[in-house]
Amino acid sequence: MRIAVITESDPQESRVAVTPETVKKLKALGADLVVQAGAGLGSGITDADYEAAGAAIAADARAALADADIVLKVRRPNDTEIAGIKKGALVIGIMDPYGQEAALKKMADAGLAAFAMEFMPRITRAQVMDVLSSQANLAGYRAVVDASAAYGRALPMMMTAAGTVPAAKIFIMGVGVAGLQAIATARRMGAVVTATDVRPATKEQVESLGAKFIAVEDEEFKQAETSGGYAKEMSKEYQAKQAELVATHIAKQDIVITTALIPGRPAPKLISEAMVASMRQGSVIVDLAVERGGNVAGAKAGETVVTPNGVTILGYLNVPGRLAATASSLYAKNLYSFLETMIDKKEKVLAVNWDDELVAATNLTREGAIVHPQFKPQV
Numbered sequence: 001m002r003i004a005v006i007t008e009s010d011p012q013e014s015r016v017a018v019t020p021e022t023v024k025k026l027k028a029l030g031a032d033l034v035v036q037a038g039a040g041l042g043s044g045i046t047d048a049d050y051e052a053a054g055a056a057i058a059a060d061a062r063a064a065l066a067d068a069d070i071v072l073k074v075r076r077p078n079d080t081e082i083a084g085i086k087k088g089a090l091v092i093g094i095m096d097p098y099g100q101e102a103a104l105k106k107m108a109d110a111g112l113a114a115f116a117m118e119f120m121p122r123i124t125r126a127q128v129m130d131v132l133s134s135q136a137n138l139a140g141y142r143a144v145v146d147a148s149a150a151y152g153r154a155l156p157m158m159m160t161a162a163g164t165v166p167a168a169k170i171f172i173m174g175v176g177v178a179g180l181q182a183i184a185t186a187r188r189m190g191a192v193v194t195a196t197d198v199r200p201a202t203k204e205q206v207e208s209l210g211a212k213f214i215a216v217e218d219e220e221f222k223q224a225e226t227s228g229g230y231a232k233e234m235s236k237e238y239q240a241k242q243a244e245l246v247a248t249h250i251a252k253q254d255i256v257i258t259t260a261l262i263p264g265r266p267a268p269k270l271i272s273e274a275m276v277a278s279m280r281q282g283s284v285i286v287d288l289a290v291e292r293g294g295n296v297a298g299a300k301a302g303e304t305v306v307t308p309n310g311v312t313i314l315g316y317l318n319v320p321g322r323l324a325a326t327a328s329s330l331y332a333k334n335l336y337s338f339l340e341t342m343i344d345k346k347e348k349v350l351a352v353n354w355d356d357e358l359v360a361a362t363n364l365t366r367e368g369a370i371v372h373p374q375f376k377p378q379v
Helices: 020-028 045-054 061-065 081-084 101-109 125-127 131-151 176-186 202-208 238-252 273-278 320-340 357-362
Strands: 001-005 032-036 056-058 070-075 089-094 113-116 158-162 163-165 167-174 192-196 255-258 284-287 304-306 312-314 363-368
Touching: 001 061, 020 320, 032 045, 032 061, 045 056, 061 081, 061 238, 070 320, 070 357, 081 101, 101 113, 101 192, 101 363, 113 357, 125 320, 125 357, 131 176, 131 255, 131 284, 131 312, 131 320, 167 176, 167 238, 176 192, 176 202, 176 255, 192 238, 192 320, 238 273, 357 363
Parallel strands: 001 032, 001 070, 032 056, 070 089, 089 113, 167 192, 167 255, 255 284, 284 312
Antiparallel strands: 113 363, 158 163, 304 312
């Protein structure tokens, strides 16, 4: 049972799919680990660290992938990487499959069994495998740190002999895992925090963290959550009412952090140009959804924009990767916990139960076909 880990080809990606800790655990399950030279450097892990844990070091990606039964990745493999993976191998990573039919077909045509970690069911036994939560948690934390650095003023109220420094006002839009961590971090740093979300259940969560909840709480709001715990897309009428409330609130804020995403759809627009224009000079907006089109008018992926009225809009890509060492540590544990369910611990061989609900929910391609119901070609 050979497991390969290679350097991520995306120049924005600093994370890695295994750490020395998970190398040791995988070795204990009977696996041989091969890691491409330099794969962990972006996360502060040297080749010597991997070798000390029991992994072999390959000179390049091709050598690492040769004869691998399992390939662990952060992001979906590109065409060159797919060509180097043997037929029947398992490829596990964050696949980002929406709108990527051609990429899915290439993995299927290559005979790979591809698994999308972001499709892990939100059930108790899979909590330790939930990459969306582990990575979004770090993104929420980092968003506050980045916003604070760009803001250039103190966040907590300070009473000094020279005068009183008022607390910064921070508004969090979207109260999922990232939003909740952003609230908690901003509160710890002493800011006055408010938050909004279309899901009614989040009101209690926001208030439990010491923040104030802002929303139009009508009948539609009370029904605005899917059975899977995600936000529903709201009606135009509700969006207009919520936008009016938010517009008034945003004009008074020092920092706004947006985190709203709907799986499989472009990020909803939450902040208009007029709202940005209403903010004070020196205010900061962090758009955590910028990779999916963004929640903020004027936000640009991978860029920092300063508007004519002096508002800074941060559009960092791969925000969890800005904490690469911590992000890789958590992600590697997510991968290990999932892969462990596919290994016969007594015989120490790969033994995938294709009927397992975790496997069925995450499996995209198998035996030359796209098998996931959301992406399977319609006959």
